[in-house]
Amino acid sequence: MFTEFKDTSLLKFIDYFDSDQVCLNYLAKYKHSKEYECKKCGHRHFWPGKKMGRVCKSCRYSESVTANTLFHKLKFNLRKAFYILFEMSTTSKSVSSIVMAQKYEITQKTAWLFMSKVRRAMSSSGQFSLTGQCEVDELLSGGKRKGKTGRGAANKEKVAVVIEKQGKTGVKRMYALRIANFSTEQLGRLFSKHISPEAEITTDLWSGYKPLKKVYKITSQKSDPGENFNLIHRCIQQLKGWLRGIHHSVSGKHLQGYLDEYCYRFNRHSSKDTAFDSLVQRMIMHPPVPKKMLDQLYCLST
Structure with a gap:
């Protein structure tokens, strides 16, 4: 039975997400929570595909659990991605991409790119205006x-x-x-x-x-x-x-992403136990963001 992970304990997190398959199942529960509709032809019936994916019965389009999300074309295993999400959402200050790369044995460039995509999921929708x-x-x-x-x-x-x-x-x-x-x-x-x-x-x-x-x-x-x-x-x-202590130097064109990350954690200081689960759902609902699009998304004219 699916149980949402709601905690800030690293030990409990490690015990819960002990394999890539568990992480995949966790994503599938959220992605498959809505009625199926093929991204290519709009057909509403499917066959179960490989690794929790789905195959359209009409056009045979196969869609994985990570397709059309911010996990799209992930360059390292899903368990590492979940660990990065956990650190960015529940720790007091998170860490830089250099430290994240060392901890999870990926390149700094790869760590920075994925963390930048996570920051896109952390950005505010603007739907809940301040009223006080x-x-x-x-x-x-x-x-x-x-x-x-x-x-x-x-x-x-x-x-x-x-x-x-x-x-x-x-x-x-x-x-x-x-x-x-x-x-x-x-x-x-x-x-x-x-x-x-x-x-x-x-x-x-x-x-x-x-x-x-x-x-x-x-x-x-x-x-x-x-x-x-x-x-x-x-x-x-x-x-x-x-900004100075963790990241030392942040380029202007990507500054908004860091501001979004900081405010995401700040605004959940009294509900840190749900911050990770909320972020996973945001990652699933957000469309893919290729590297070439990151600069455009933070354009000052928007």
Whole structure:
């Protein structure tokens, strides 16, 4: 009988997923949970295929369990893929692709590619907007450089961040979005994707937020370190520390993937036991992402 894995214990995980076949069965339960429809001809009847796959009775198209998912054309065994998913979803900080490659005896390039696909599954759908008390701020990523500091700094990646507060000292959810600049148009992308017009939002006095007050309930305050914006400043510092400490250097074109990974774990800090199972389902439901498509998916114009 199929039982969802809901735990954060590595020992229990190893005992549960002790073979590739167990991992394959786990994927099949989710992929086959919906009514069958052939990807090529739309026929709704099939024969059981090899390794839990299905064969269309009309056009004879054979579809494996991993086909048309983010596990498509996996370059190493499925058990290793599950271990990587477990680490990325349940550990506090995960690890870099270099360390992941060493741990699971694959190349760094292969580890990075698969982890990048996992980050696609970790990205927010934007369907559950924040509705409570929120704070919005921005950060610059890219290390120390000569020249201007703050919003006028050149050659740095720009990120808009929102948190939903939980009580006076807690954070319920957090989202981060890479933006091209600090204009109203770019900041508005964060608002439209993650914040409900019902939310009560606090920002600093940056002029880019002013036009957004026509749609959102925004209160602007002067930023006074130690006196206000303490929660979001702490979240931003932790995010920047994770990027520097674990990954050291992240290219701008793939930065959004790392932001999605961080927020996926952060937003499940009180339900880590279900994070792995949820991620497996996302991997199954997401269409394949070839390497050449990764850059396009994180285009700033979207």
